Amino acid sequence: MSLIETIVHGHVTELRLARAPVNALNPALCNELAAALAAALANGAQGIVLSGGPKVFSAGLxxxxxxxxxxxxxxxQEAWTAFFDAARALLNCPVPVAAALAGHAPAGGCVLALCCDYRVMAEGPYRIGLNETQVGLAAPEGIQSLMARVVGRHRSERLLVAGAMPDASEALRIGLVDELTGIDDVATRARVWVEELLQLPRKPMLETRRIARADAVDCLRAERIDLPRFVAAWMEPDTQAGLRAMLARIGK
Structure with a gap:
């Protein structure tokens, strides 16, 4: 059974994460996402919507x-490489990508959303953010820069150091998401945003987008992630203890 559902809406293809119950990002899901994105582009998609499950877009790694x-x-390292390859595939996508967040998007789920051009989130008690410090991790420099690119450096520092997870209304206020709508309309609104871009003269729109997003692409250069160092930090006793405590709290 595929972990990615591909739904074609004319010129826009929706890629829906489909790994129940919370779209946890294991290597299989990450690899399928990158492959599905490549297949959609090969089949002529002019825009992409990345969606997930109701109530949880993706619970992260x-x-x-x-x-x-x-x-x-x-x-x-292989597992984390699969995740960052999927994130880079979204960042390097040559056509517009909108994230449809019909629920929570912590940690890795937030990273995938940040890799998209536009983020539509469900109204309500849903949260998004990089909560790594709360489980004993430091987000790599490139990921921190990706957040700062969206919300500004000072606000990004406050969010990252605290491992904060703003709710939907706060996320909209600070620019972490671009639009709120009802949970049942998230994917539709994301698609509408992409379709509106597709009404513009194609080559100038795509070239402007490429130039504007060059700094985002740069955020996930291998040197700015330093995966060996990150994996070594993952193995630290404090980090392992924090992760196991988190799983105990949520009953895993």
């Missing part, structure tokens, strides 16, 4: 899976 790898640093 599959922490139980990562913990099950123990101290196998090669396997850990």
């Amino acid at each position: 599959d922490v139980p899976h990562l913990l099950s790898l123990g101290d196998d640093q090669a396997a850990l």
